[in-house]
Amino acid sequence: MKILNILYVILSLSVVYGEIIEETGSLKEFLAGTQEGIAYDNFISHISEGIADPGYNDYGPAWHDNQTNGFGAYTVIPQASSTLNVWSEVMGHFIKEEYSEIDAILTDSLDTFRYDLVMFQDSVLTRTYYMLRERLDTSFVDNNETGPPDDDVVGSFQNGWGLYILNPSAQNMNMVVQVPHPCDDFLSSYIGMEIFLQCDAFAYQIAGAGREVRWTEEGDYSNDRSLSDPSRNENSLFHLFHKAVTDSLENNPPHSPVVLQVHSFDNESHDNILRSIVLSGGYDAGNANKPIRDVTDSHLDLIHFTDEYPIQAGMYGDHPEVHITYYYQVHYNGSFHFEGDSGSYSIPHTYELLGTNTNRQLLDLHSGYNHGGVYEPFVHIELDEKPLIFDAIDLSMEELLFQGMLPVTWRNYENFLAYYQPFVDAVHGYFDSWTEIPDTTAPLEVESLNLSNTSSYYIDLSWQYVEDTNFKSYQIYYDTTSQMSDPLVWSLDQDWNLVNMFHSDTRITDLVPETNYYFQIESEDHFFNVSEISETIMAMTIDPFVINDFDTVQDSLGSWYDQDEDSLSWEYSDSITYGQSPYSLHLYGNTWKTMEISPFQVLDGHVWQVAVFSDGDSEIQAFGVGDSMHTLFYSFAGSQELDIEEWVTVYQGNFPDHQWNLYQLPIADDWFAWYDYYPVIDRLIFINDDDGEDPGEVFFDYLVDMTDVLPVPPAVAIEFDIGSIYRSNGVRQVDIQFYSDVVDPDTYSHDYLWSFGDDSTSEEIDPLHTFLVVDDHPYTVYLEVTDQTERIGRATVQIDVDEGNTSFPLTMNFVGDIILARNYENDGGIIPTLGVEAIFEPTLSILGEN
Incomplete structure (x- = not known):
């Protein structure tokens, strides 16, 4: 039986009133091992347990740590209760290192909270940690139903609110490690502990109860009905500590905070075979930025801080080395390649294990967060509880976890700790690089600053984006004088998208009509390195000629011959409009609609522009213009391959879906190239063509003649x-x-x-x-x-340069002796008689043979 020194506990607790408990030993042994001289050890073994629905969650082998109903408890904290207010105050003091204030609060509420403030001197790592730790209730006993008494555990928690550790002198003050599901994600506690300790992170938090200990008991159990799951319950100490820590770190940018939330999974419970480590920024973070992925060529990310072959051949028996593409799987958009010594390899993508959309810590960090930034504040880590290599060589969990080695401690996990050590090393390497290697290189100068659209009160600019591994934002300077002596600044405060280095346009608003403005742009990184300022461009605020802005709602539109199969599948929409426009034209069926306009004479150089919002899901999403004789069609998006003899397809697929795109159409040049004259346009055609069962949808807005406002050649x-x-x-x-x-x-x-x-x-x-x-x-x-x-x-x-004699060679256009060649076609002429050479005989001495 695991012996608990009750006398020591009583003596220790008898002197805590008015002072902090001081303990010395190994924090690793306190968390997951055996350590004498402290109130209790092997914290993980004391976590409150419970099963609401046997088999719903996977808790690992029963012999390893059988989940016992009634071993420990969980106290639900009601929303807006005074308990939450008091603990919010405690966490605030904790972050500020105001330990006497914490001790006073915990002493006053010891009977209900049962928490101590502990200063823990780690004699192995020579670090000082501070922790908020719940006292054990020794009336809870878990014999694990295995028979041998060596794995019996005495003592669990009445509240089950978790353990919270701060490392005030941490090397990586921006790193927070979270373990919300220590029971069913049984591997997460041990790997999370290793990340925290080896990487010298700032904060560590681990839940004090399994997620099935308390639930709503309404209907069948599901994890969404759990009350003791701190990732789903913001009325918890776990979330309060998260808020206190991350809010304080938000005042210490850049790249802060970085929350590593550690989970583990049973590979057999998923339809698709997954790699050993699944990384994401959460269910809503497609970008997957640093530390997960560096989208620049610098390759400063967790994947590239891992060796190409993280698991060497023969580590666990007769097996080959494991390549990095079998070690990692990542949720990302676009592409993600590992650049290794032997080549470039695509990292496998996943849509599984991205975390729940109700994860309170993720939602908190993503509230107000721009996913276009280069840093990810939340990293969702999923670890395979039995990596595929172990199945391939028939290693059982009994062998891997050293069945019979009791009590269960971190030593039972040494095979897994070794397997995931390359990942821990990658985390360590990434954050060491971040803290120790300064970035002194400025982003490149932004090129091709350009006017893309104008009106009386705004100007749209575009540019060629730049890449920088620590990119912060673009800034545009503008003034009404070319000297730019006192320019205004257009930055993140005006356009949040400027944080995205791949964003390449913005709209400068609140300008004065019919005024010349001068613009420059620069890029800045998070280390205050600033690019060279761009060249200056000038633009005037002037309105283009509006052909149709769809602001006047029409009751009916025409149909384009027999193509308009869903003739009623259109509307004037006020939900998705361009800019400040009140309405747009919305097509959502297999629809070809026509609209008559006042005759518009197209002349040489005319350019039109139309705003289009497309989902790209139809076969053809397009726009057309026509006069009394001909029609010209432009396709913008769609899946159908079009005949270039009938369509102008230069724009198809080049613009992102699900956003407004401005298409500039060289209407004069295109029409003249097709029909050899300039038309008088009197009708428009709007197309959402799809012969399938589920057409997409497209919106049209703001059709204008841009000819007089577009940039002109000098x-x-x-x-x-x-x-x-x-x-x-x-x-x-x-x-x-x-x-x-x-x-x-x-x-x-x-x-x-x-x-x-x-x-x-x-x-x-x-x-x-x-x-x-x-x-x-x-x-x-x-x-x-x-x-x-x-x-x-x-x-x-x-x-x-001079009117003198020329020294150039004599140039002659000589074809022979014309007199001699006269009537050469007649019988007896010179050519039939003497041959053609006779014509040139008199000039050979002058001009030569050539």
């Missing part, structure tokens, strides 16, 4: 002054000063490329060039000017 001319001819080293030369004359209403600065016709070039604005004067012939000078919108203007000019 108008370029060349001026020059010719100097006097002079000799240098016996060579006649002349200097010519060139001037670029550029008119560009929407761009402030330009790139220049001069070509002088003599194999020389320059990138100066107004270059001075020296020509050699050797011949009487002109030089053709060419200038190409590129603005920030990547539009190009060109000009050429011809330069005559």
